[in-house]
Amino acid sequence: ESAMEDGGGALLPPHVLIFPPPIQGPINSTFSIAELLCLAGFQITVLLTEDIHSRLQSRGNIQKRFERYPNFQLRTISDGLPEDHPRSNDTFLELYKSLHTKTKVYFKEMLTSGSFESNSGSPVSCIIADSLLRFTCDVAKEIGIPIIYLRTFSACCLWVFFCLPKLIEVGEIPYRREDEDALVNCVPATESFLRRRDLPGYCRYVDTNNPAMELLIVEGEENARANGLIINTFEELEGPILSHIRASCPNLYPIGPVHAHLKTKLAAQNLSLTSTNSNILWEEDKSCISWLDSQPSKSVLYVSFGSLAMLTRDQILEFWHGLVNTGKRFLWVIRKDWKNEILAEFTKATEERGCIVDWAPQQEVLSHRAVGAFLTHSGWNSTLESIYEGVPMICWPCEGDQQTNSRFVEFVWKLGLDMKDTCDRGTIEKTVKEIMDVRRDEFRKSADNMAELARNSLIEGGSSFSAFNRLVDDIKMMSQ
Ligand code: UDP
Numbered sequence: 086e087s088a089m090e091d092g093g094g095a096l097l098p099p100h101v102l103i104f105p106p107p108i109q110g111p112i113n114s115t116f117s118i119a120e121l122l123c124l125a126g127f128q129i130t131v132l133l134t135e136d137i138h139s140r141l142q143s144r145g146n147i148q149k150r151f152e153r154y155p156n157f158q159l160r161t162i163s164d165g166l167p168e169d170h171p172r173s174n175d176t177f178l179e180l181y182k183s184l185h186t187k188t189k190v191y192f193k194e195m196l197t198s199g200s201f202e203s204n205s206g207s208p209v210s211c212i213i214a215d216s217l218l219r220f221t222c223d224v225a226k227e228i229g230i231p232i233i234y235l236r237t238f239s240a241c242c243l244w245v246f247f248c249l250p251k252l253i254e255v256g257e258i259p260y261r262r263e264d265e266d267a268l269v270n271c272v273p274a275t276e277s278f279l280r281r282r283d284l285p286g287y288c289r290y291v292d293t294n295n296p297a298m299e300l301l302i303v304e305g306e307e308n309a310r311a312n313g314l315i316i317n318t319f320e321e322l323e324g325p326i327l328s329h330i331r332a333s334c335p336n337l338y339p340i341g342p343v344h345a346h347l348k349t350k351l352a353a354q355n356l357s358l359t360s361t362n363s364n365i366l367w368e369e370d371k372s373c374i375s376w377l378d379s380q381p382s383k384s385v386l387y388v389s390f391g392s393l394a395m396l397t398r399d400q401i402l403e404f405w406h407g408l409v410n411t412g413k414r415f416l417w418v419i420r421k422d423w424k425n426e427i428l429a430e431f432t433k434a435t436e437e438r439g440c441i442v443d444w445a446p447q448q449e450v451l452s453h454r455a456v457g458a459f460l461t462h463s464g465w466n467s468t469l470e471s472i473y474e475g476v477p478m479i480c481w482p483c484e485g486d487q488q489t490n491s492r493f494v495e496f497v498w499k500l501g502l503d504m505k506d507t508c509d510r511g512t513i514e515k516t517v518k519e520i521m522d523v524r525r526d527e528f529r530k531s532a533d534n535m536a537e538l539a540r541n542s543l544i545e546g547g548s549s550f551s552a553f554n555r556l557v558d559d560i561k562m563m564s565q
Pocket residue numbers: 109110113362365389390391392393394418443444445446447448463464465466467468470
C-alpha cells in the first residue's frame with residue numbers, strides 16, 4: 086500500500102510542508118504560495134518558529150485568512166533560542182546557528198513521529214523550505230522526502246549571490262569606496278550596467294571573512310541540492326537572468342508575482358481575497374483611500390520605504406523638503422517617530438496636497454487611479470506590486486537586494502529612476518519631476534507594457550501560470 090492511501094485504499098492528496106525563514110520579509114509571499122497550493126487541493130502545513138508565530142498571532146489574521154481551507158494547518162517549532170533573546174539583525178548568526186543545530190533535531194523528530202500529520206492522516210510527502218534553512222534539505226534527504234527550495238527575492242539578486250565566489254576570487258569584492266562606480270565584470274548578463282554599488286548591500290565594504298558572508302557564498306551549490314527552486318518573479322521580467330541560474334539549478338519555478346497570482350486564481354474561482362497581509366504588524370489606515378478618491382488621475386506620488394528601512398531625521402527632512410518643493414500631491418507612509426515632526430511642518434498649503442499615514446493598504450493604493458508614481462526603497466514585494474499595477478518608480482534603495490533591484494528598474498526594465506546613495510532635496514525634486522512631468526509618457530508607456538506582460542504571465546498559457554501547473558504536477562509525482 087502506498088503512503089498516500091488511507092486505510093480504505095482511497096487516495097489522499099499530497100501533503101506539502103512549507104517552512105519560511107524566521108524573518109519578516111519573506112513571510113507574506115510564502116503565505117500567498119501556501120494559499121495557492123491550498124487552492125490546488127493539496128494538504129498544506131505551514132511551519133513557523135514560535136517567535137514569528139507569536140508576533141503574527143497578535144493580529145490574528147492567519148486564522149481568518151485560512152479558515153475557508155480545511156486542508157490548511159499551522160504548526161510551530163522552537164528556534165532554540167531563549168525567549169528573551171533579541172533576535173535582531175545583529176544577532177542573526179546566533180539564530181542561524183541555533184536553527185541548524187537545535188531546530189534541526191526537533192524538525193527531524195517532528196517529521197518522523199507524525200507531528201505534522203493532517204486530520205485525514207496524510208503524512209508529509211513534500212517539503213517547500215527557504216534555502217536559508219539548509220538543515221531542512223539534510224533532514225529531507227536523510228528520511229527520503231522530496232524538497233523544493235523557495236527564494237522570495239529577485240532573481241537578479243539571487244544571480245549575484247550565485248556569482249559571489251567568483252567576485253571574491255577575482256577581487257571585485259571587497260571594493261574601495263572610490264571604486265563604487267566601476268563596472269562589475271564577472272556577473273554574466275549584467276556586464277554593461279552593473280556597478281559595484283549596485284551589488285546587494287551585503288557586498289558593500291564587506292569583510293569576506295565575515296561568517297555571514299559564508300551563508301551567501303554557498304547559495305549556488307545549496308540551491309542545486311533540492312529537487313527544484315520556486316522563485317517569486319516571472320519569465321518576461323527576468324528571463325535572461327533565470328537562464329543563467331538554470332545552468333546550475335535546472336528546475337526553476339518562476340511563479341510570480343505571487344500576490345497577483347493568488348488574486349487571479351481566487352477571482353477565477355469567484356473567491357475574494359480575505360487578507361493580503363498576514364505578516365503586517367501594523368494596522369492599515371484605510372482613510373488614505375478616500376483621500377485618493379478625491380485627487381485627480383495619476384497626480385499623486387506614493388512614498389513608502391517598506392517595513393524595515395531606518396531613515397535618519399536628516400534624510401526624512403530632505404525628502405520632506407524635496408517633495409514639498411515639487412508642488413506635487415503625495416501620500417507618505419511614515420511610521421511612528423518621525424510623523425509628528427513632519428506633521429508640525431504641515432502648513433495649510435501642504436495639508437491640501439499631502440496625506441500622511443502610519444501604514445497604507447499598499448496594493449490598493451498602487452492600483453488606485455490617482456497614483457502616478459511610487460517613491461520606493463525597492464524592496465522586492467513593493468517592486469513587484471508596482472510593476473503589476475504599472476506604476477513608474479523612483480528608487481531609493483537602503484540595503485540587501487534593493488541595491489540590485491533598483492539598478493534593474495532603471496537600466497534594464499526602464500521603469501523608473503534610481504536615486505541610490507543620494508538624498509538631497511534638489512535631487513529629490515528633480516527626480517520626481519523627471520518621472521511625473523518631463524519623461525512622464527516614456528515611463529508610463531514602459532510601465533504599462535510591463536504590467537501587461539505581468540498580467541499575461543498569470544492567465545492560462547502564461548509563463549507563471551504554466552510554471553505553477555508544472556509545480557503542482559511535479560509535487561503530485563514526487564509525492565507518489
Ligand atoms: N506595505 C504595506 N503598507 C505600507 C508599506 C508596505 O502594506 O504602508 C507592504 C507592501 O505592500 C509589501 C511589504 O509591505 O508587500 C513590503 O515588502 P518589501 O519586500 O517591499 O519590503 P520590506 O518591508 O521587506 O523591506
